[in-house]
Amino acid sequence: MAATWSSESDLSRMPAETLEVRASDARRRLQSSFEELRWRVRERLDLKRNARQYAPAASAVAALLGLAMGYSLAGIFTRK
Numbered sequence: 001m002a003a004t005w006s007s008e009s010d011l012s013r014m015p016a017e018t019l020e021v022r023a024s025d026a027r028r029r030l031q032s033s034f035e036e037l038r039w040r041v042r043e044r045l046d047l048k049r050n051a052r053q054y055a056p057a058a059s060a061v062a063a064l065l066g067l068a069m070g071y072s073l074a075g076i077f078t079r080k
Helices: 016-044 047-078
Strands: none
Touching: none
8 A cells, every 4th residue: 555645745845934834833832732741740749739639538438447447356356
């Protein structure tokens, strides 16, 4: 299967100024995407924000597990 090239994809025929503008635009978009990715990763890995957001749920789960473990451990020693 032979590759088909459109006239738009033939970069050797385009003027240098047009190529420079396209490359500059592509660099700007790439830089913007990279900065957005960095911001999202930093936001997701923010320990303080995550602790604040999930502390009540984590505390409730830990309390329930502790209660269950306490009752089961006490049941082992109090059964006749």
